[in-house]
Amino acid sequence: MSGEWQGKESRKTRLPHSINHQPSTIHHLPQPPTRPGNGHLQDWALSPLPLIEDGARRARAAGTDLFRLRLGLPSVVGFSPAWNRRLLSDLDTFRSAGGFSAVVPYLAGGVILTDAPLHRRRRQTINPGFGKKHLETLRGRTQAALLPIPDGEFDALEWADGAVLRLLNAAYFGGEFDAGLLHAFLAPLRRPFPVPALPRPRLFLRVDAELRRLATWRLTGGGDDLLAVLAPIPGGLEEARVSLAAAHDTTTHALAYAVWHLAQHPGWHAPEHHGAVLKETLRLHPPGWMGSRRLSRELDWNGVRLPRGTLALYAPYLSARDPGLWNAPEKFQPQRWQHKPPAWAYLPFGGGERLCLGMHLAQMLILDALAALPPLRAVRGDDTPVPGITLGPKGPLVVRRA
Numbered sequence: 001m002s003g004e005w006q007g008k009e010s011r012k013t014r015l016p017h018s019i020n021h022q023p024s025t026i027h028h029l030p031q032p033p034t035r036p037g038n039g040h041l042q043d044w045a046l047s048p049l050p051l052i053e054d055g056a057r058r059a060r061a062a063g064t065d066l067f068r069l070r071l072g073l074p075s076v077v078g079f080s081p082a083w084n085r086r087l088l089s090d091l092d093t094f095r096s097a098g099g100f101s102a103v104v105p106y107l108a109g110g111v112i113l114t115d116a117p118l119h120r121r122r123r124q125t126i127n128p129g130f131g132k133k134h135l136e137t138l139r140g141r142t143q144a145a146l147l148p149i150p151d152g153e154f155d156a157l158e159w160a161d162g163a164v165l166r167l168l169n170a171a172y173f174g175g176e177f178d179a180g181l182l183h184a185f186l187a188p189l190r191r192p193f194p195v196p197a198l199p200r201p202r203l204f205l206r207v208d209a210e211l212r213r214l215a216t217w218r219l220t221g222g223g224d225d226l227l228a229v230l231a232p233i234p235g236g237l238e239e240a241r242v243s244l245a246a247a248h249d250t251t252t253h254a255l256a257y258a259v260w261h262l263a264q265h266p267g268w269h270a271p272e273h274h275g276a277v278l279k280e281t282l283r284l285h286p287p288g289w290m291g292s293r294r295l296s297r298e299l300d301w302n303g304v305r306l307p308r309g310t311l312a313l314y315a316p317y318l319s320a321r322d323p324g325l326w327n328a329p330e331k332f333q334p335q336r337w338q339h340k341p342p343a344w345a346y347l348p349f350g351g352g353e354r355l356c357l358g359m360h361l362a363q364m365l366i367l368d369a370l371a372a373l374p375p376l377r378a379v380r381g382d383d384t385p386v387p388g389i390t391l392g393p394k395g396p397l398v399v400r401r402a
């Protein structure tokens with residue numbers, strides 16, 4: 001372990017048992033202040049980052065790694081490497097089907113809602129299409145889908161949005177998916193709740209019809225894009241639709257933030273530094289800022305009894321900014337990536353068996369997009385992180401050629 005990282009897991013994570021030596025319950029966990037009548041629901045909806053940062057501070061002060069939220073059902077947020085490892089490795093206890101994805105029609109399906117023991121087999125079936133080797137065969141097409149950047153000033157967020165739509169269209173469909181329909185399908189995901197959770201049966205039917213049209217060609221005529229890999233798999237078209245929804249805003253926000261950081265720190269704008277820049281961007285602004293599971297059984301976590309059905313959250317945003325684990329966690333310092341981070345503290349793509357299906361795809365698309373950019377300067381912008389289904393910059397992020 002190098003001196004770059006602090007602390008490891010030195011924090012003691014056991015809450016004192018209650019006086020009669022019964023295990024503590026979820027009610028004994030620290031929690032941020034509540035509002036009369038709605039617990040934490042209002043703060044969760046309007047400003048979740050200050051809420052969870054406050055919860056983490058209180059948990060640290062109490063010597064634990066878990067805090068409670070009152071969201072209408074028993075809920076806990078953990079942020080230590082030990083909690084992350086357990087939640088992401090014990091798929092029998094921590095189930096995805098009862099998490100937040102279930103209430104967002106875009107994400108409620110395919111591999112995202114498949115739980116153990118079926119999940120592993122499902123991932124084994126679809127992983128190869130998203131592996132580095134297969135992606136390399138698509139790379140020429142995705143690189144060709146990049147447009148030259150505009151002359152003069154432009155908003156990096158708007159630019160990244162359009163660029164990622166074209167890149168995903170190229171990777172999944174060889175660019176053949178109706179671009180207007182793809183935009184219409186993905187646009188509601190970016191809006192504040194409850195917009196992404198609203199059912200859109202007519203739109204989904206149109207998307208499914210377009211997927212079937214393109215899949216028919218691939219099933220008869222071959223092809224090697226991502227749809228060609230998914231189409232022969234039972235349920236493969238649903239996997240295509242669901243993974244596109246998981247892909248778009250995450251990749252757009254990561255790319256927009258990376259461009260903004262490069263425009264502010266032009267010394268890092270060289271292909272040999274872009275890997276570290278992307279890692280640091282995803283540490284500070286992980287689009288997947290919070291992941292959710294439901295407990296399928298009661299769990300004793302360091303002496304605290306968490307009931308079956310508890311909403312169990314892990315927070316890549318908190319873990320990657322924990323002052324006990326990272327030096328100067330608020331600072332953009334790509335040089336920190338000369339060393340390995342503490343295990344299970346850096347989870348922009350989740351971890352374990354449910355590690356992001358599109359991790360290699362996103363990295364390839366973003367790094368190729370950055371490599372094609374000229375030197376840039378930041379002009380003006382608002383990079384305040386706004387958490388929705390994914391975390392992204394408030395924007396705009398106006399940059400220009402240097």
Ligand code: HEM
Nearest residue numbers: 243246247250251254288291348349350354356357358362
């Ligand atoms: C920078 C871009 C991306 C980020 C930061 C990101 C982040 C994440 C995270 C944190 C998870 C785990 C969620 C959890 O544990 O609950 C995840 C899962 C997933 N991601 Fe991504 N993602 C990105 C791009 C993509 C792309 C391009 C795809 C396209 C295939 C994709 C498809 C998925 C799928 C299908 C899952 C669920 C995997 C499973 O449950 O087995 N993601 N992603």
